[in-house]
Amino acid sequence: MSQYYTSTDHFVLIPALMLALFGCAVLLFDFLIFPHPKQRKWLIVFLIIGEIFTGAGLWRQQSFLSSYGLNELTAFNGTLTIDGFALFFNWLFVLLSVLVAIVSYRYLEIENEHHGEYYGLILLAQCGMFFMATGTDLITLFLGLELTALSFYVMVGFLRTQKRSNEAAMKYLLLGAFSSGLLVYGFSLFYGLSGSTKIVDVADALAAREPGDPLVVLAMAAVAVGVLFKVSAAPFHMWAPDAYEGAPTTITAFLATGSKAASFAFLMRIFLGPLESARPTWEPLLIGAAVLSLFIGNIAAVTQTNVKRLLAYSSISHAGYILLGLIAGNETGLIGVAVYVAVYAFMTLGAFLVLVALRRRDLIGEDIEDLAGLMESSPGYAVLMLIFMLSLAGIPPTAGFIGKYYILLALIQTGHYTLAVIAAVFVAVAIYYYFRIVRAMFVSERKETAPLASTFGIKVALAVSGVLTLGIGIYPDPFLRMAGFSLIR
């Protein structure tokens, strides 16, 4: 260990190191150790071992922080910071990656695709997410964002021979790369304003400027547009429905939850860091984006017949709710963002997992009609889907209600009454289209008789997301305590 790589640096980096090492190892093992297609199942076991090592690293960091009563631990001369915020999001990423990995085997078999790259890319994407949640330097944040995005471009286009998957990857790539360009231009102006790439120094330099300085506004606008693209908030949401629909369903689940959560972690790091002092300038911008996301997401979802596309629009509207928590900006609002992101991830993941089970040979299973009569054929799946839909609509006693409650409470506490009313009104719209799915499952006649592609992995993953969605709604205290621990500062 030298002054350039101290033991603290190593301690902080362990989870990312494990993810990167295991990610590369899975790629190698795919053809070196498990060349026979039947052995590919072991890759999932290997991925889970990698996640256990990652989790052990995170656990040691968490116990280190709590045993010394520290708020944060910085490494690499301030470029990485382990704090409650980073830990909260990283635990979420670990859980999501494992759940997505264990449902993927059967799906990839049905699609007749390779396994090794797939699991490798999941780990590498998660490595990028680690840096998005942990980075406190413009370079680390940017590299984390790009590592995640590049892995996802490949994963979205994973079904190489299918037109839809190709097209989704292309649209996601073009708009993703474009938004990265805007974002990094804003970063270059941050650097020019402060002479440093550390977000603490950038925050100080921007706070020293007078409010409404045109350079600050330009940098803020470029960064804000880039970040809003990544979280798929309207009016920068165009890529989301296409990418979600065309991607393999397991990847859609990961894109809608993991990538979205990481993007929100990134957004919080930027907007509560360098841009905190420019709040009067960005607040109207974000209010516009949030209200527009609620409007477009909810209205466009009403007419969709493809469930993946419907859930894509619903995820746009959820991005609007999460942004409202940041706009409120008090303690309740910021805890509300963490609560909402995690809750949103569990329920959206669950809804997509039901679609994964519906994908059978010769049957795509993505239309609302494909869900018809699900209650009759497989009641367990139908009841779980009902729970996820209730939660997405925000009806108690599910987790979605806790998320919406926090956001609305924060808006009322900070006097944003109009926004609170708008947010509440759109819940009513949302109930309509979520219940179209419920009605198809419980009322419509059963058409398809082929059994669901249910595997042990899907059952475990669905049980975990179902228990979390219902459990957090019924007994939220432990979860809220964890989220409260995640406040930045």
Place this chain on the structure above:
Amino acid sequence: MAGVPLAWYLILSAILFALGIAGFLFRRNLITMFMSIELMLNAVNLSFVAFSYKFGRVDGQIFTFFVMVVAAAEAAVGLAIILAVFRTRKTLAVDEIDSLKY
């Protein structure tokens, strides 16, 4: 660089960046759109290097290296995806690639 003011570099960078955005928004060929994105990233590099020279600090130039690496990785992934699109559709015009819409 003595004699050339910082502002000129920044204006050049802003012009290049705006050209990149315009190319992305108005050209309808996949490869051209992709090249426009590369142009945007190079404009960013120019602005980083100019600032870095002004401050006499090296971190802006380091950022430039990372942006170059990211641009190269993006080109590798991007061209592969464009190739896959071309294989299934035999076209590179974005307006004709429209099977996903509602």
